[in-house]
Amino acid sequence: MRRAVVLGGSVAGLLAARVLSDHARSVVIIEPDPLDTAPGPAGGPVPARPGVPQGVHLHVLLSQGRAQLERWFPGLTAELLAGGASLAPPVQYLDGRRKVAVAGSELLGATRPYLESVLRRRVLAIGHVTVVRGRADGLRFGPVGTGRQRGVTGAHYRPDGASARDCLGADLVVDATGRSTRLGVWLEQGGWPAPALHRMRIDLGYATGVFAGGDELPGVTALTAMARPAPAGLPQPDTAALGRVEGDRWMMVLAGYAHRRPGADVADFRARCRAVDAAPVRQVADRELLGPLRLHRIPDSRRRDFLGAGRFPAGLVAAGDAVAAFNPVYGQGMTSAALHASCLAAHLRSGAPLDRPARGYFERIRVVVDAAWGLSTLGDLAQPHVDGPYPRGYRAAAWYGDLVNRLATTDPEVGRRFLQVVTMERHPRLLTRPGTLAQVARAAWSARTARG
Numbered sequence: 001m002r003r004a005v006v007l008g009g010s011v012a013g014l015l016a017a018r019v020l021s022d023h024a025r026s027v028v029i030i031e032p033d034p035l036d037t038a039p040g041p042a043g044g045p046v047p048a049r050p051g052v053p054q055g056v057h058l059h060v061l062l063s064q065g066r067a068q069l070e071r072w073f074p075g076l077t078a079e080l081l082a083g084g085a086s087l088a089p090p091v092q093y094l095d096g097r098r099k100v101a102v103a104g105s106e107l108l109g110a111t112r113p114y115l116e117s118v119l120r121r122r123v124l125a126i127g128h129v130t131v132v133r134g135r136a137d138g139l140r141f142g143p144v145g146t147g148r149q150r151g152v153t154g155a156h157y158r159p160d161g162a163s164a165r166d167c168l169g170a171d172l173v174v175d176a177t178g179r180s181t182r183l184g185v186w187l188e189q190g191g192w193p194a195p196a197l198h199r200m201r202i203d204l205g206y207a208t209g210v211f212a213g214g215d216e217l218p219g220v221t222a223l224t225a226m227a228r229p230a231p232a233g234l235p236q237p238d239t240a241a242l243g244r245v246e247g248d249r250w251m252m253v254l255a256g257y258a259h260r261r262p263g264a265d266v267a268d269f270r271a272r273c274r275a276v277d278a279a280p281v282r283q284v285a286d287r288e289l290l291g292p293l294r295l296h297r298i299p300d301s302r303r304r305d306f307l308g309a310g311r312f313p314a315g316l317v318a319a320g321d322a323v324a325a326f327n328p329v330y331g332q333g334m335t336s337a338a339l340h341a342s343c344l345a346a347h348l349r350s351g352a353p354l355d356r357p358a359r360g361y362f363e364r365i366r367v368v369v370d371a372a373w374g375l376s377t378l379g380d381l382a383q384p385h386v387d388g389p390y391p392r393g394y395r396a397a398a399w400y401g402d403l404v405n406r407l408a409t410t411d412p413e414v415g416r417r418f419l420q421v422v423t424m425e426r427h428p429r430l431l432t433r434p435g436t437l438a439q440v441a442r443a444a445w446s447a448r449t450a451r452g
């Protein structure tokens with residue numbers, strides 16, 4: 001391949017660029033934000049950038065995501081740890097009970113801008129990967145291959161500060177512009193159908209505070225405190241999540257749905273954190289707050305159906321949130337983006353012709369998206385305000401999921417398998433394998449006997 005163009009230089013775009021650097025003579029990333037790799041003022045924290053507003057919120061990297069990043073950037077974990085990131089298995093609370101500790105499945109705690117800056121430095125150190133500062137605003141279509149097929153032959157963009165449009169020709173364009181991608185519009189402008197957008201309304205609010213770290217909670221990197229939803233009409237419990245990040249700081253998120261979305265009032269934030277049934281959350285809430293609370297609203301989880309589009313042009317793929325963006329409480333986004341990059345590598349290595357639609361790639365990522373979507377929406381549909389769409393077999397799946405989640409508080413083997421699934425190390429079908437069903441039955445029997 002002569003040139004690949006990646007639209008968007010965030011996690012999905014950087015990972016796609018790394019993969020493409022093995023296959024293309026030149027890889028160009030088009031990104032509106034300045035992608036300097038310097039640390040923050042006076043060597044302080046790396047600041048978030050406008051194109052990634054969620055960057056001020058806690059971003060925990062799941063174990064599968066870390067394994068994928070190590071695959072593409074060997075030694076990345078050690079580099080992040082040397083810069084102050086932390087690594088440990090998660091501590092999880094459910095309804096005030098701490099889940100039994102299980103080894104493995106370590107999560108990485110670092111701020112999102114720091115993690116991204118290290119990734120970016122690695123990608124931009126590859127000689128034939130470059131960045132053009134500008135905003136993509138369309139695709140160029142034309143004959144591809146022998147000329148009998150039409151497909152994408154480049155991307156239009158507006159260079160930073162310029163009023164005129166420019167175009168970069170490419171053998172492959174990767175859309176990694178995030179959940180609000182305009183890809184559907186660009187496709188329609190070229191006479192192609194837009195992939196259907198499926199949404200689940202979740203109406204989630206995030207408030208994140210950064211707190212001074214201390215000696216409390218030794219060995220804790222990431223902690224979640226969740227409670228099963230109360231019946232409709234009753235006050236819903238908050239979810240809290242904690243991450244130890246570089247600079248000896250804690251990031252704490254308070255997540256609430258619908259009319260329980262948290263605001264920016266510090267006293268209210270602390271009061272709600274203290275009401276969460278997990279002692280570590282209360283401990284951190286009492287520490288010094290190092291800046292204002294930051295808010296984010298996530299109206300929906302969404303996914304785009306590229307395979308269902310019927311006709312799709314050659315020379316184009318999408319990755320990361322542009323394909324699917326989930327409820328962030330489950331921390332699946334960056335790991336999904338990393339898996340998409342590995343799917344792209346497998347697709348390119350398979351020798352699939354570039355002058356044909358990349359169906360093989362979209363089939364590969366569908367497995368990743370289905371798994372992450374199934375898991376996160378199963379949790380979301382348990383919220384009384386979420387009204388579907390319900391998948392086939394929802395009731396049975398919800399009942400079994402709830403049982404496994406509860407048994408993971410006491411049974412180490414159920415806990416281990418559950419954790420492997422929620423950290424995306426294993427496919428959710430692990431939980432319905434005969435060995436797991438037998439273990440769940442044994443654990444349920446023991447729990448019942450213990451209750452008398």
Ligand SMILES: Cc1cc2nc3c(=O)[nH]c(=O)nc-3n(C[C@H](O)[C@H](O)[C@H](O)COP(=O)(O)OP(=O)(O)OC[C@H]3O[C@@H](n4cnc5c(N)ncnc54)[C@H](O)[C@@H]3O)c2cc1C
Binds near residue numbers: 328
């Ligand atoms: C509040 C919140 C918390 C989250 N927490 C976690 C977590 O704990 N763990 C986790 O793994 N994930 C988390 N996520 C998800 C995570 O942020 C994303 O999945 C991840 O950033 C990958 O996204 P992306 O690279 O596809 O898109 P984004 O990160 O959204 O980046 C899109 C990029 O495209 C650029 N861009 C936009 N338009 C154009 C254009 N026209 N031309 C060129 N470039 C363009 C933007 O400037 C940006 O750089 C969270 C998300 C939110 C909202």
